[in-house]
Amino acid sequence: MISHLRPALVLFGALSIVCGLIYPYAVTGIGQAVFPEQANGSLVQRGGITVGSRLIGQSFTSPRYFWGRPSATAPMANNAAGSGGSNLGPLNPALADAVKGRVDALKAADPGNTMPIPADLVTASASGLDPEISLAAARYQLRRVAAARGLPQSAVETLIAQHAQEALFGIFGEARVNVLELNLALDALHK
Structure with a gap:
């Protein structure tokens, strides 16, 4: 059981970091750099x-x-x-x-x-x-x-x-x- 649970938790943690932190900050940064007026609501x-x-x-x-x-x-x-x-x-x-x-x-x-x-x-x-x-x-x-x-x-x-x-x-x-x-x-x- 633990052998199946560990990879699932590692994958959950990795995807949480990528999708919950890295991706939103990257998209926000690109939006602010390329389209600052629109990103801030025009x-x-x-x-x-x-x-x-x-x-x-x-x-x-x-x-x-x-x-x-x-x-x-x-x-x-x-x-x-x-x-x-x-x-x-x-x-x-x-x-x-x-x-x-x-x-x-x-x-x-x-x-x-x-x-x-x-x-x-x-x-x-x-x-x-x-x-x-x-x-x-x-x-x-x-x-x-x-x-x-x-x-x-x-x-x-x-x-x-x-x-x-x-x-x-x-x-x-x-x-x-x-x-x-x-x-x-x-x-x-x-x-």
């Missing part, structure tokens, strides 16, 4: 204060700001510890009710807007934490944001264009804009 700071992350959606509810995608994290919106989709299928009545409620809220916030509502303004992403919206979603909100801030629509459109990011390698995904960065640019413009 935090955005203004005046020495952390205001958010480029990688995690933020909740904006004021009409003066662009709104991001709905969050699927519960019980708190945009909770990185609870990342995950809603798991509601397209035929689920709860999803249809949630989308209808979001459509109604968008129409109530900008009743004169006749543009079609982009899907990313009424559906959550797979992670439930998407920090970006499509250019169509930003343009849908342009009129409301410009009016609430007393800015010409052309100035807000210019900000959207300045913060637009093309599809990855020109083929993956679609053109998009980071909501936090766009809203911070709006605040800087308005000052």
Whole structure:
């Protein structure tokens, strides 16, 4: 019995050291050396204060700001510890009710807007934490944001264009804009 137990304990100890200490420290060290901003959360700071992350959606509810995608994290919106989709299928009545409620809220916030509502303004992403919206979603909100801030629509459109990011390698995904960065640019413009 002891002849079988000793190699198992030695292997357990060796794998614990390799997988529990060496590997995590090596990956952390490589991440800090090669991608320090991403490894530290891609935090955005203004005046020495952390205001958010480029990688995690933020909740904006004021009409003066662009709104991001709905969050699927519960019980708190945009909770990185609870990342995950809603798991509601397209035929689920709860999803249809949630989308209808979001459509109604968008129409109530900008009743004169006749543009079609982009899907990313009424559906959550797979992670439930998407920090970006499509250019169509930003343009849908342009009129409301410009009016609430007393800015010409052309100035807000210019900000959207300045913060637009093309599809990855020109083929993956679609053109998009980071909501936090766009809203911070709006605040800087308005000052």
